[in-house]
Amino acid sequence: MLNIPLNGLKTGKQSFSRSVGKEFFESFDNSEVLDASLHVEVTAFKSGSSIDIDMSLRGSLTVECDRCLEDLQMPVAQDVRLCVSFTRDDGETQTKGEGDEREILAVSPDDDAIDLDQTVYDYAMLALPLQRVHKDGECNPAALRYLGKPSEEVNSGNDSGENNPFAALKGLFDK
Numbered sequence: 001m002l003n004i005p006l007n008g009l010k011t012g013k014q015s016f017s018r019s020v021g022k023e024f025f026e027s028f029d030n031s032e033v034l035d036a037s038l039h040v041e042v043t044a045f046k047s048g049s050s051i052d053i054d055m056s057l058r059g060s061l062t063v064e065c066d067r068c069l070e071d072l073q074m075p076v077a078q079d080v081r082l083c084v085s086f087t088r089d090d091g092e093t094q095t096k097g098e099g100d101e102r103e104i105l106a107v108s109p110d111d112d113a114i115d116l117d118q119t120v121y122d123y124a125m126l127a128l129p130l131q132r133v134h135k136d137g138e139c140n141p142a143a144l145r146y147l148g149k150p151s152e153e154v155n156s157g158n159d160s161g162e163n164n165p166f167a168a169l170k171g172l173f174d175k
């Protein structure tokens with residue numbers, strides 16, 4: 001768990017860091033992430049009752065390539081700026097003034113620590129693009145053949161490929 005203890009948090013700047021591996025994503029029941037190597041660096045700035053948090057995620061996540069289904073390592077470089085908001089019992093939230101671009105992280109005043117696990121998880125997953133494929137030419141050719149997918153050379157000729165509605169039909173009849 002990546003926690004910032006609230007009781008012991010001194011005024012000023014404090015830094016924490018942690019490495020996050022595959023188990024972290026498994027604990028969120030995530031099966032998309034096959035392997036992970038992330039370095040999370042957190043800097044908390046406390047001033048009076050306000051706490052700002054800067055977080056950086058650096059490293060890589062390994063997912064399955066959408067095209068050849070082989071391992072694909074995606075670089076992760078995310079910077080996150082948060083400000084902690086202590087939610088009162090009535091659910092009202094103390095918000096900061098305008099012009100602060102930090103995302104609000106709601107924390108109950110009863111909590112004795114800020115749990116950043118969910119935030120780390122969310123931003124790591126945000127770093128993954130929707131299209132997860134190897135760069136052209138880097139897919140495993142044997143895997144592509146096995147899957148019956150067209151080679152990338154054929155694929156790159158746009159109009160004759162997937163965009164043609166008859167291409168799908170042709171594939172059916174070939175089998």
Ligand SMILES: [Zn+2]
Pocket residue numbers: 065066067068069070072133134138139140
């Ligand atoms: Zn691939």
